[in-house]
Amino acid sequence: MKIVVVGGTGLIGSQVVGILGGSGHEAVAAAPTTGVDTLTGTGLAEALQGADVVVDVSNSPSFEAEPALDFFTRSARNVTEAAKEAGVRHHVTLSVIGVDLLPENGYYRAKVAQEETVRDSGLPYTIVRAAQFFEFIAPVIAMSTQDGQVRLPSTQLRPIASADVAAAVAAAAQGEPLRGVRFVAGPEIQRLDRLGEITLAAEPDGRSVVTDETVGLFAGVPDGVLTGDDTVDTAPTRYEDWLKQH
Numbered sequence: 086m087k088i089v090v091v092g093g094t095g096l097i098g099s100q101v102v103g104i105l106g107g108s109g110h111e112a113v114a115a116a117p118t119t120g121v122d123t124l125t126g127t128g129l130a131e132a133l134q135g136a137d138v139v140v141d142v143s144n145s146p147s148f149e150a151e152p153a154l155d156f157f158t159r160s161a162r163n164v165t166e167a168a169k170e171a172g173v174r175h176h177v178t179l180s181v182i183g184v185d186l187l188p189e190n191g192y193y194r195a196k197v198a199q200e201e202t203v204r205d206s207g208l209p210y211t212i213v214r215a216a217q218f219f220e221f222i223a224p225v226i227a228m229s230t231q232d233g234q235v236r237l238p239s240t241q242l243r244p245i246a247s248a249d250v251a252a253a254v255a256a257a258a259q260g261e262p263l264r265g266v267r268f269v270a271g272p273e274i275q276r277l278d279r280l281g282e283i284t285l286a287a288e289p290d291g292r293s294v295v296t297d298e299t300v301g302l303f304a305g306v307p308d309g310v311l312t313g314d315d316t317v318d319t320a321p322t323r324y325e326d327w328l329k330q331h
């Protein structure tokens with residue numbers, strides 16, 4: 086199959102392109118650095134010519150509410166319209182577990198708008214909602230550091246290796262359209278402050294974690310929202326094992 090991966094140069098996208106190419110598909114990375122801009126539409130029609138499936142794992146350059154909303158709505162509209170024009174028979178989108186439960190988060194509102202644009206497009210689709218990536222935890226710790234202290238809330242997460250997310254997205258791309266949502270998360274539910282401690286213990290640098298329920302992106306998020314329920318597919322990689330290799 087010809088499978089176009091929008092955002093195919095990114096963290097998830099490059100791994101999806103690798104898995105699909107390794108399975109014998111023609112996997113094409115579509116991103117500004119390969120001449121495809123989904124905001125302007127530049128290069129989209131050419132990239133999608135003859136495609137069977139389109140996978141959208143692109144990300145907004147800004148996580149602020151307004152630019153993210155503009156990115157995900159405009160980009161999803163351009164991609165779905167070009168995909169219909171090209172006769173694509175399956176659209177796969179990567180989203181986030183809990184996006185519809187946190188309307189106060191502008192980035193999540195933008196992801197919900199992206200999902201709705203795909204659902205309303207008329208294309209057969211699958212939405213893969215993933216939990217927070219392991220790769221996301223170190224930047225969260227860095228952003229939360231002040232004077233040697235890492236202030237993190239005890240919000241429940243169920244983080245997942247980006248490689249496991251890429252495998253789930255690649256599997257969805259090779260399967261039939263669900264016309265619904267598939268959830269995927271890591272094997273363990275852990276609290277963010279504890280994840281901070283585990284991360285720092287793997288490579289001690291003098292910093293310590295202080296639990297603070299008032300700070301950061303995940304402050305005040307109720308238990309269960311970002312972890313999903315028991316319908317979530319469990320990926321194999323454990324965070325502590327992953328840390329040893331990264």
Ligand SMILES: NC(=O)c1ccc[n+]([C@@H]2O[C@H](COP(=O)([O-])OP(=O)(O)OC[C@H]3O[C@@H](n4cnc5c(N)ncnc54)[C@H](OP(=O)(O)O)[C@@H]3O)[C@@H](O)[C@H]2O)c1
Pocket residue numbers: 091092093094095096097098115116117118119121122123124125142143144145146179180181182196214215216217218221
């Ligand atoms: N972080 C998390 O924990 C988490 C959890 C669940 C789901 N997600 C979702 O996972 C998705 C992928 O995230 P990621 O970390 O892999 O992203 P990333 O590494 O930041 O990659 C973003 C990709 O989007 C492309 N892109 C940016 N602007 C574009 C445009 N105008 N037209 C076409 N492509 C464009 C980039 O292309 P260039 O390389 O050319 O710039 C790059 O390939 C996101 O949609 C995010 O919402 C994230």
